[in-house]
Amino acid sequence: MMIAEVSEKFNVSPDTLRYYERIGLIPRVNRNKNGVRDYTEEDLGWVEFTKCMRNVGLSIEGLIKYVELFQQGDTTLEARQEILIEERDQLRIRTEEMRKTLERLDNKIEIYNELIAGREPKRN
Amino acid sequence: MMIAEVSEKFNVSPDTLRYYERIGLIPRVNRNKNGVRDYTEEDLGWVEFTKCMRNVGLSIEGLIKYVELFQQGDTTLEARQEILIEERDQLRIRTEEMRKTLERLDNKIEIYNELIAGREPKRN
DNA sequence: ACTTGCCTTGGAGTTGACTCCAAGCATTAA
């Protein structure tokens, strides 16, 4: 699959795909005889994974390290898992913060309902 | 309360506090006779609110609009509530995405446990 | 044979959100 199709499939610009490869966020994609990238299913898997993880804010640094270790083979399983655990824990913290803030916003919106109903003294 | 103390209290640099005020993310803070910012309790409330909301990714644009409307008084209650609802809905979507990705990471970490236990064929 | 279209690369440019800096004014300490 060529870059334009991958770009469309995952809604990531060709420039960004090339950029991700350049910095090692996804492994190097094979080129065909003309030097054009030809994405395998595995490459697509990496693109999807990266997009998903970046989307929720996993660190580029951690993901690059993960790809690097992956390419070194089976001896790096533990190290790779550690990165995932570290990133997962960070994500958990952020998710919990968001959950709390979501509640706070729900409350605030409810207060606005009351304010609008009664035009009582202002509230920030 | 002066800027240094506010900075420490909320762990936001003085430069950032001035920047937030400059772009309208918090309302203008009163200056004392020497032109020095003197934060009231209400100002502190804004700083805390802004920090909390920015922390979970609410748009600067929405928050600026909110502050703007707030300063126009009671006639803008509905418009302000709409902004909060819009931002809340966005936040909900992001939180849900994070929850799903968290699950995915948990699974992946579990798979690594199995791989490490058995050194079976590699898995990305 | 030439144009069109999609790709390549290295490198420069952009954007958002800060972060730093220089010049200058009050207040307090020595």
Added chain:
DNA sequence: TTAATGCTTGGAGTCAACTCCAAGGCAAGT
């Protein structure tokens, strides 16, 4: 009265993460 501290402002600088650009290769269509 000089020095140090902490603030002010407008504007410049930084950084991450893209995003764009120029110059050029290959191949299919006319």
